Amino acid sequence: MITTSAAFIIVVEFGSVLVCGWLLSSYLLSVYSTRRTKLDRIFGPVERAIYYLGGVNPYEEMGWKAYLRAVLALNAVEAVIGFVLLLFQGSLPLNPMHAPDMSWSLSFNTALSFSSNTNLQHYNGGSALSYLSQMAVIQFLQFTSAATGLSVGIAVFRGLTGKTKGLGNFYVDYTRTLVRVLIPLSGVAALVLIFLGVPQSLNGYTIFKTLEIGGSEVVKSGPIASLVSIMQLGTNGGGYFGSNAANPLTNPSQITNLFELALMMLIPTSLPFLFGRMLGRMKEGRTIIVASYSLYFIDLVIAFIPITHLGQGMEVRFGAASSVFWTVTTTAFTTGSVNASLSAFNPLVILAALFGMIIQATPGGIGVGAMYMLMYVIMTVFIVGLMAGRTPEYLGTKINAGDVKLAIIAFLSHPIIILIPTVITFAIGAQAAAGLGTNSLSFTQILYEYTSAAANNGSDFLGSAGNTVYFNVSTGIVMWLGRFIPIAVMLAIAGNMVQRKRYASEALRTDTFAFTAVLIVAIFILAVLTFFPFLAIGPILSYLEGFKNGF
Amino acid sequence: MKKSNSLSVPIRIALISLVACGLLFPGVVTGIAQLAMPVQANGSLISFNNTTIGSSLIAQEFNYSGFFHPRNDSASGLDPDITVQNATLQAARIHNVTGISIAYLDGIIKENTKYTLFFFGTAYVNVLDLNINLAEHYPSIYDRYTL
Numbered sequence: 001m002i003t004t005s006a007a008f009i010i011v012v013e014f015g016s017v018l019v020c021g022w023l024l025s026s027y028l029l030s031v032y033s034t035r036r037t038k039l040d041r042i043f044g045p046v047e048r049a050i051y052y053l054g055g056v057n058p059y060e061e062m063g064w065k066a067y068l069r070a071v072l073a074l075n076a077v078e079a080v081i082g083f084v085l086l087l088f089q090g091s092l093p094l095n096p097m098h099a100p101d102m103s104w105s106l107s108f109n110t111a112l113s114f115s116s117n118t119n120l121q122h123y124n125g126g127s128a129l130s131y132l133s134q135m136a137v138i139q140f141l142q143f144t145s146a147a148t149g150l151s152v153g154i155a156v157f158r159g160l161t162g163k164t165k166g167l168g169n170f171y172v173d174y175t176r177t178l179v180r181v182l183i184p185l186s187g188v189a190a191l192v193l194i195f196l197g198v199p200q201s202l203n204g205y206t207i208f209k210t211l212e213i214g215g216s217e218v219v220k221s222g223p224i225a226s227l228v229s230i231m232q233l234g235t236n237g238g239g240y241f242g243s244n245a246a247n248p249l250t251n252p253s254q255i256t257n258l259f260e261l262a263l264m265m266l267i268p269t270s271l272p273f274l275f276g277r278m279l280g281r282m283k284e285g286r287t288i289i290v291a292s293y294s295l296y297f298i299d300l301v302i303a304f305i306p307i308t309h310l311g312q313g314m315e316v317r318f319g320a321a322s323s324v325f326w327t328v329t330t331t332a333f334t335t336g337s338v339n340a341s342l343s344a345f346n347p348l349v350i351l352a353a354l355f356g357m358i359i360q361a362t363p364g365g366i367g368v369g370a371m372y373m374l375m376y377v378i379m380t381v382f383i384v385g386l387m388a389g390r391t392p393e394y395l396g397t398k399i400n401a402g403d404v405k406l407a408i409i410a411f412l413s414h415p416i417i418i419l420i421p422t423v424i425t426f427a428i429g430a431q432a433a434a435g436l437g438t439n440s441l442s443f444t445q446i447l448y449e450y451t452s453a454a455a456n457n458g459s460d461f462l463g464s465a466g467n468t469v470y471f472n473v474s475t476g477i478v479m480w481l482g483r484f485i486p487i488a489v490m491l492a493i494a495g496n497m498v499q500r501k502r503y504a505s506e507a508l509r510t511d512t513f514a515f516t517a518v519l520i521v522a523i524f525i526l527a528v529l530t531f532f533p534f535l536a537i538g539p540i541l542s543y544l545e546g547f548k549n550g551f
Numbered sequence: 552m553k554k555s556n557s558l559s560v561p562i563r564i565a566l567i568s569l570v571a572c573g574l575l576f577p578g579v580v581t582g583i584a585q586l587a588m589p590v591q592a593n594g595s596l597i598s599f600n601n602t603t604i605g606s607s608l609i610a611q612e613f614n615y616s617g618f619f620h621p622r623n624d625s626a627s628g629l630d631p632d633i634t635v636q637n638a639t640l641q642a643a644r645i646h647n648v649t650g651i652s653i654a655y656l657d658g659i660i661k662e663n664t665k666y667t668l669f670f671f672g673t674a675y676v677n678v679l680d681l682n683i684n685l686a687e688h689y690p691s692i693y694d695r696y697t698l
Contacts, residue, residue, distance in 0.1 A: 005671040054564040055557075073561040081565060140573030144565075171564060178568070183576060190580045197608060199594045200584035208596075208605040209698055211682055212613050217605045221594040225584065226577040246626035248608040249594065254667055312624040316632035316675045319667030341626040 006321035009258070010300075014293075017262050021269030028270060029277045031180045032154045032173065043179050050175050061166040064495025067155055068488050070170035071148060075115050075484075078144050082137040083111035095130035096204035102128070109472035114141035116483035117149055117365060119231070119238025119336055119458035120449075120475055122467040126220050126241040131202055138238060139227050143186075146234025146366050147177040152487050153271060153367030156374060159494020160395060161278045162502055167495055181267075182234065189229035189263055196259070197252035198225040224250055232263035235365040237336030237458045245326070245339040246315050257318050257339060261326060264335045268363040271370040283511035284395065288373050291519045292363035295355075296332045298524075299362065303328045303352035313344030324349055327459075331356035334365040336458030342448075343461065347543035350444060354535065357455035359527045360414070365456060368483075371490050377510065378407045378493070380522040384508060384515075394510060396502040403493050410489040415530045417481050418450045421474050422534070425450075433468045440545065444538035449475065454482035599683055602698060607631070611679055615696045617649040618685070621678045635664055635674040638681065649692050651685070659684050 030037045051058050062070065085092065086107040090100045102110065106122060113120045114137065125134065151173035158164050194200050199221040206219050224240045228250050231237055237244075245251040251260060272292070276285020303324050310320045318326070323340040330337050331353040342350065356362050361372035378394060382404045385392030392399040425431050425446050426438065436442035445461040452460050453475040460466065466475070509515060528535075584592035597607040605611060610621040610631045619641050622633055633641075642656035663680045667673045686693040 003672075005668050009668055050564070050567055054567055055560050056564065070561070073558065074564055077561045077565040078568065081569060135577045136569060136573035139577055140569050143572035143576070144568050171560065174564070178572065183572070187576070187580065191583065194580075194584045194588050194591050197591050197595055200581050200592045201594075202581055203593070206594075208603055210611040211599055211604050211679065211686065211697055212611070212615060212618065213696055213698055215612050215614075217609060217611055219594045219596070219606045219609065223577040223581055225592075226580040230572075241627075243627035243629070248627060248629055248631060249606070252595075252608050254669065310634065310673055313626050315625055315627060315630050316622075316634055316673070317630075317665075317667060319673045321672070322667060339626070344626065 003321060006319075006325070009322070010325055013258055013261060017265045017269050020262070020266055022273050024266065024270040025273035025277055028181070028274045031176050032168075032274075032278075039180070043176075046179050047175055050179070051171075054171065054175075056169075056171040056175075058169060058172045060169055061164075062169050063166050064155075064159070064491040067167045067170045067495070068491050071152060071487065071491075072484065074170075074174070075144070075148060078141060079111045079115035082114060082141050083107050085137050086110055086133055089130045089133045092130065092132050094132035094135070094202070097127075097130070099128060099130040099133070105469045105472035106467055109476040110137070111141070112476040112479050113458065114138060114236070114238060115145055116456050116479040117145035117234070117236055117368075118453060118456040118479045118483070119236045120453055120460055120466075120479065121238055121242065121458070122462070122464055122472055122475075124242035124464055125239060126247075131222055134227060134240060135223055139223075139230060142227070142230045142234050142236040142238065143178060143182055144174075146182055146230065146236065147174045149235075149365060149367035150177045150181070150267065151367065152491065153370050156371045156490050156494040157275050157278050159491075159496075159498040160374060161275075162395070162397065162498055162500065163278070164498065167491065167498060182230065186226070186229040186233050189233060189259075190225045192259065193225040193228055193256060196256045198228060198256065199249055200225040220249065228260065229263070231337060232260045232335065233267065235264055235268065235333050235335040237264075237330065239337055242463060245337045246341070248315075248317075251339060252317075254317055254319075254322065257322060257326070260337075261329055264333050264337070265329065265363075267366050268333050268369045271367070272363070272373075275370065279395065281511065287511055287516045287519065288370065288377070289363075290513075290516050291376075291523070292361055292369070292373055294516075294520050295359060295362040295523060296328075299328050299332055299352040299355050300325070302355070303349045306346040306348050308346060308349065311344060313341030315340065328352050328356065330459060331457055332362040332364075334360060334369065334455050334457045336452065336460075338459050342459065347444070347539040350448070351535065351539040351543070353459070354448065354451060354531075354539065355528070357451045357457045358414070358531050359523060360455050361523070368456070368487070372486065375407050375410050375486070375490060375493075376523045376526070377519060378403060379411065379526065380515075380519045381508065381510065382407075383522060384518060388508070390507045393503070393507050396504065397497060397500045403496065406489050406493050410486040411526065413485040413489075414454055414482065417478050417485075418447070418454045419531075419534060421450045421478055422447050425470075425474075430468070430470045434462055434465045434471060440538060440541040444542060447534055447538050450478055453478040456483050597679065597683075599686065599698065604698065607677070607679060611682075613678070613682065617645055617692065617696065619645070619678045619681045631677050631679060632665075632675045633678055635660060635676060638676050645685075649689070651689060651692070
């Protein structure tokens with residue numbers, strides 16, 4: 001059960017994030033419109049220089065196909081850069097600890113993982129990566145994948161609001177996201193984190209003799225704060241160290257803990273408000289924020305049903321409540337950073353975490369979370385339309401059979417790329433290579449691994465035990481499919497809708513609490529029932545078997 | 552007008568991003584941090600008898616039973632803190648080994664107590680803080696065991 005004091009902290013955290021998200025949404029509206037602002041004097045020249053050097057024509061308006069081609073081409077090139085840098089990191093500069101070259105399968109997995117905003121890590125960053133790789137692979141891809149996600153989310157918003165000719169220009173959205181949003185915000189966040197104790201240096205690791213005679217310790221300092229800031233703000237989640245945000249160097253106190261939580265919640269929380277502002281109808285944004293936060297709240301309630309004591313696998317400075325709160329939040333926002341070992345938790349906490357990754361819109365990852373919520377809205381409008389015997393409409397435009405088919409493809413791709421690899425893993429016995437057996441516990445771990453990969457979350461049970469060719473390649477492919485199939489499909493829906501005729505009267509009001517309630521129930525039924533048999537033989541069975549104190 | 556979908560555009564934009572996000576950003580942040588906040592930026596190093604003995608953020612190993620010991624099962628394996636409950640249990644052992652009064656041990660535990668939720672929640676202490684205090688106040692006991 002949750003204590004009053006912990007509930008108080010959670011309410012304060014929610015309150016501040018909602019206020020900051022609302023304020024940020026007003027700024028984001030200016031970033032993604034052509035309206036002139038005072039900040040153009042600072043950012044304008046930088047952006048024009050990038051367009052000039054990059055050969056981008058910023059006035060080109062893209063349809064969904066051109067937008068998607070640009071997304072795929074840029075992300076593919078960026079993944080290849082990451083892959084090559086990891087493969088040869090041993091002979092590249094900024095490697096004072098002499099980290100060796102990464103194997104091809106691990107480089108493949110890591111490059112796809114970070115370029116898809118997943119950040120699943122089958123290595124321990126503290127020893128396996130050079131400073132150059134931490135900066136020019138990990139941080140680089142954390143910035144670019146977050147910028148991609150946010151741009152795509154905005155393009156989908158434009159399609160649904162229907163006030164533009166096309167979906168915008170991907171290279172312009174991407175550049176403005178980096179220049180006006182992610183780099184300034186992470187810069188400030190990094191400095192705050194350093195002030196609060198997170199290291200930022202390039203001096204190599206230092207060995208010290210410790211207080212007791214004969215003892216020694218290695219202080220693994222590095223460019224940590226700059227990485228942690230974008231890893232949380234961009235809902236990436238891939239930590240500097242294997243132990244991620246449990247490591248005191250990345251998360252030294254409860255204050256940094258709550259600050260980092262707020263960072264990961266900030267942008268996904270601001271996007272429903274931005275959607276309302278773009279439409280000029282804040283109530284439509286309210287539907288989305290209320291639905292996503294209600295589902296997040298249900299996750300929290302499930303996770304707080306069992307009493308979690310401060311125990312093995314948790315850090316004392318955060319306490320039990322804060323560890324549970326983090327684990328639910330990091331999956332609800334598909335960030336995937338962890339501040340405690342997942343094996344520390346009751347199966348119900350794991351179940352709540354799985355819900356977040358199955359739904360992906362509670363509120364979900366940067367840009368794409370809002371995109372998934374709109375997918376659910378389209379499906380719900382369709383279901384309600386069928387029940388009421390009316391033509392389904394959303395935002396004054398008709399939802400046709402093609403839109404619904406596409407939304408179903410986006411929805412079904414998720415269980416397919418999770419459940420099939422999970423079954424294949426046990427069918428060919430590949431779990432044994434990661435040291436797992438065939439019980440409900442191992443089943444949960446493998447199910448969690450692919451769910452986390454497909455949802456572009458990245459928290460995992462396997463860690464470096466997952467560093468086998470089978471898991472590296474299979475999760476690598478699942479991460480890219482989980483990222484780009486829904487993006488492609490949602491861009492297609494948005495592209496088809498952007499120029500469709502808008503009507504003044506709406507048969508079905510989507511800005512009411514009644515519709516919001518139906519939406520929540522529909523999401524719960526759609527997402528949870530799809531996965532129920534798998535959840536039943538995984539975490540639910542574990543819970544019933546009475547593993548009260550973790551696995 | 553030129554269209555931005557030839558392969559040269561993504562390659563050039565990717566390289567610009569690489570320089571801006573992967574090199575310039577961490578480089579500039581490191582520069583500011585080293586100039587403005589060198590203590591935190593270098594890992595909050597802590598000294599004993601004018602010798603740097605590591606980071607106050609990371610647990611140190613202690614074997615002598617007259618010291619407080621950290622826990623070794625936590626998520627990072629580096630957890631520098633223990634609960635007050637745990638510290639109080641260990642105080643009894645330290646009293647037996649060293650003869651330092653329980654009152655003194657309880658006193659330094661109280662002095663160093665922090666809470667997981669700022670001023671409520673679980674009470675905890677930093678192990679290294681306690682041990683440095685002991686080594687400084689009882690050099691006759693701890694000299695043989697310290698650096």
